[in-house]
Amino acid sequence: MNRCTNCVLPETFPGISFDEKGVCNYCSKFKGEEKLKEDKSQYLEKFKQLLQQEKGKSDYDCTLSYSGGKDSSYTLYILRKLFNLRVLALVFDNGFLSDQALSNIHTMTENLGADCQIFKPNFEIMKKIFKHAVDHPMYSPKTLERASTMCTSCIAFVKFVFLKIAIEKRIPLMAWGWSPGQAPIRSSIMKLNPALFKMTQAALKNPMKEVVGDDINPYFLTEVQFKDADNFPYSVSPLAFMDYDEDKIVAKLKSLGWQAPEDVDGNSTNCLLNSLANQIHLNRYNFHPYAFEIAEMVRSKVMTRKHGLEKLSESGNYAAIEYAKNKLGIK
Numbered sequence: 001m002n003r004c005t006n007c008v009l010p011e012t013f014p015g016i017s018f019d020e021k022g023v024c025n026y027c028s029k030f031k032g033e034e035k036l037k038e039d040k041s042q043y044l045e046k047f048k049q050l051l052q053q054e055k056g057k058s059d060y061d062c063t064l065s066y067s068g069g070k071d072s073s074y075t076l077y078i079l080r081k082l083f084n085l086r087v088l089a090l091v092f093d094n095g096f097l098s099d100q101a102l103s104n105i106h107t108m109t110e111n112l113g114a115d116c117q118i119f120k121p122n123f124e125i126m127k128k129i130f131k132h133a134v135d136h137p138m139y140s141p142k143t144l145e146r147a148s149t150m151c152t153s154c155i156a157f158v159k160f161v162f163l164k165i166a167i168e169k170r171i172p173l174m175a176w177g178w179s180p181g182q183a184p185i186r187s188s189i190m191k192l193n194p195a196l197f198k199m200t201q202a203a204l205k206n207p208m209k210e211v212v213g214d215d216i217n218p219y220f221l222t223e224v225q226f227k228d229a230d231n232f233p234y235s236v237s238p239l240a241f242m243d244y245d246e247d248k249i250v251a252k253l254k255s256l257g258w259q260a261p262e263d264v265d266g267n268s269t270n271c272l273l274n275s276l277a278n279q280i281h282l283n284r285y286n287f288h289p290y291a292f293e294i295a296e297m298v299r300s301k302v303m304t305r306k307h308g309l310e311k312l313s314e315s316g317n318y319a320a321i322e323y324a325k326n327k328l329g330i331k
């Protein structure tokens with residue numbers, strides 16, 4: 001398969017074109033590392049100002065959407081140790097959280113000093129949605145350029161369940177452990193906009209409502225909450241503007257007691273559904289659901305092209321795929 005000679009995007013990626021050197025249109029638009037460096041220091045400044053403005057306003061300074069994986073564990077370290085924030089770590093258990101991830105959640109919240117709340121929705125509901133995702137794309141093609149149908153469903157729960165908690169507890173910041181490839185720098189700090197979120201909610205909730213009916217309601221915002229614009233938090237993704245070096249991050253985390261799980265695949269350090277979700281997406285679209293974010297990391301030099309290609313060519317964890325199929329009751 002032909003791929004961009006600069007990043008890793010394949011010729012099967014929607015809307016892609018290549019110049020005479022084989023460089024893709026996404027790479028030609030990239031403004032370069034120098035600009036990225038400038039943006040990073042500007043956003044770090046912006047983050048510090050935001051903390052001055054918001055820190056201490058509520059019982060917690062921020063929530064962290066926490067999976068026990070590498071990136072969100074490192075984000076917890078940043079929030080606690082570099083910025084001394086009072087963090088409420090929120091864990092979403094979709095029924096496929098690896099044992100090692102759970103153990104990391106316990107260890108890291110203890111060692112870094114954060115409160116932790118685990119939200120586990122009724123598995124019957126998750127199961128119906130995941131099973132439906134096997135044969136149905138459910139969401140818009142644009143959404144599915146960046147994540148599989150199963151991942152998109154899960155992230156919708158995570159976003160809205162945790163936003164509800166932040167609004168209800170009046171917590172001013174919601175932190176995310178998105179890697180630099182997942183969170184573009186320009187959206188790494190923003191005040192959440194109720195009108196925009198209402199549209200996003202409809203695009204994600206409605207397809208799931210068709211599968212499980214009104215059982216989906218508890219996980220999404222109510223009309224009254226959408227009117228509570230003053231209490232909509234800021235969303236922050238610190239890894240977009242902090243230094244990001246995978247080897248250094250893993251070394252730091254290991255020194256804090258974090259252990260790399262062995263039961264998942266190289267693209268996820270927490271979820272046993274990920275391999276199956278990726279396989280279904282690859283079969284359906286002929287490009288890997290992680291291609292876009294890995295390409296972005298290769299482009300901005302936080303990952304080598306070789307390493308990126310390795311991640312994309314992994315066949316997934318066979319045992320995890322079998323486990324997921326079995327738990328969902330699919331052949």
Ligand SMILES: [Zn+2]
Nearest residue numbers: 004007024027
């Ligand atoms: Zn490219």
